[in-house]
Amino acid sequence: MKGNTRISALAAGVMLATNAMAADDNAEPTRQYLAPMMHYLILDEDRDLSRNGLGGGLIYGRQLSDRVWWETEGAGYGLDSGVEGASDYYQYAVSTGLAYAFGDREGFTPFVLAQIGGIYNDVVPDDDDTFDLHANVGLGVVTGPIFDNGLKLRFEGRYMYDDFDGISGTPSDGDGGFNDIRLSFGLEIPLGVTRTVEVEKIVYETREVEKVVEKVVAEADSDGDGIPDSRDKCPNTLAGGKVDGDGCLLKNQTISFNNIGFELNSAKITASSRPTLDKLAESLQSQTDFNVEIAGHTDSTGSAEYNETLSDKRANSVREYLINKGVAEDRLTSRGYGEVDPVASNETASGRAMNRRVEFRVSE
Known part of the structure; x- marks a missing residue:
């Protein structure tokens, strides 16, 4: 519960910082989106767990320039312990950073990104639960709109670093971090609608x-x-x-x-x-x-x-x-x-x- 509270506070702080950096009262309306995502994790062998994990998350994106976007993500994962009847492990992460798009995102557009933040590792025994540094880099693509409402498909892969020291009494205890791979699929939902209204005037x-x-x-x-x-x-x-x-x-x-x-x-x-x-x-x-x-x-x-x-x-x-x-x-x-x-x-x-x-x- 304490770890969840910390993550919620970090998410709120990051969101406020994002809005403050991108705000410009004299600029055209800023392009923004939400991206709900599904995740598949290929886990570091040193975790001494099953080699997979599943999760989901939500990304908030905001345009800073023609090619540069600010993205903030909150995600949660379940890590299979690989032992039948044993408790699985869970992670809750918040990270923020920049994405560079190789295009205007109005059609099929590749992009690269890098983020940093925090991750809460909920493991067994509970005494080993910690809030740790989390960083990731990756690449992906977003399609053009697939419907008139602007909905897009998004695919990406990321290298994920978790500064968790491991579980007491395991070979990975104290090794100083883990390196996982995350494959993701989801949707990008544009925020805001611009409508033009024609007014007939009689002079x-x-x-x-x-x-x-x-x-x-x-x-x-x-x-x-x-x-x-x-x-x-x-x-x-x-x-x-x-x-x-x-x-x-x-x-x-x-x-x-x-x-x-x-x-x-x-x-x-x-x-x-x-x-x-x-x-x-x-x-x-x-x-x-x-x-x-x-x-x-x-x-x-x-x-x-x-x-x-x-x-x-x-x-x-x-x-x-x-x-x-x-x-x-x-x-x-x-x-x-x-x-x-x-x-x-x-x-x-x-x-x-x-x-x-x-x-x-x-x-x-």
Whole structure:
């Protein structure tokens, strides 16, 4: 009971230190996660026990920079004594440290880590129970999201050092620590949800005439091109496009869309992107005196050849979708440009998100 109390206190202290080091009121929302894990231990031969142990634990992770993460773990293990009818041994550990990810953790990402903390060894006889130094290093991988809620799979292996002196009267007594191997599997659960809410605003203009205040409601502009509906000869203009005085789309311009999404490593259009494409199909059918090249772009993650192929497939998926919605096939072409034409830096997550886009290149 005393050892458990110490571990609880250490866990609370470590968690507070983690939050204090990573807090930044002026930064973007910090990425965080919880990872429940199952553990299999390959025990040091010098423990004079069965060669295996089982356990479970919980990891809290918090991003410190693009590649560096702070992780704190609490875990418990049962060590098989190897003697039928005899009591098994138990361990309760808390450790904290840093993990370095070889990627942005938005897809399949390897990582390495190192931690230090304390471990309570609950053994037989009880007089040998101790609270000892515990350290570990390891490597692992985390997958990309496997569901829309961001849930990921995590696999890892660690070398575990336990400064336990051993049980009195055994060959390992006083040897000064044990070296175990831990293999683990679990899930990473993201913390926090970001939602975007669109608010429609009605603007009123007022003027004073002979001390009489009139409310003038701005004329309706259904397609948002800056030309009131009463003078708009081309309704349903492509969103974001430049128009002439009659509200008709100008030729020889490029319109970029970052809200057309695809499933991970796939050319399949996401369900949330279909309303946008439906509106684009209506716009293309409302004004028919121009053609469009659909250009697909990616960030620099992955090889250039893979990115070019993927962007080409995605651009063609958009073309096929619009054709199925009634747009004339001969007005649409598609091409993938891969990573060669970035509009922002690929060194940051926000820059990579801007580079993953679909462009409509309008021509005569």
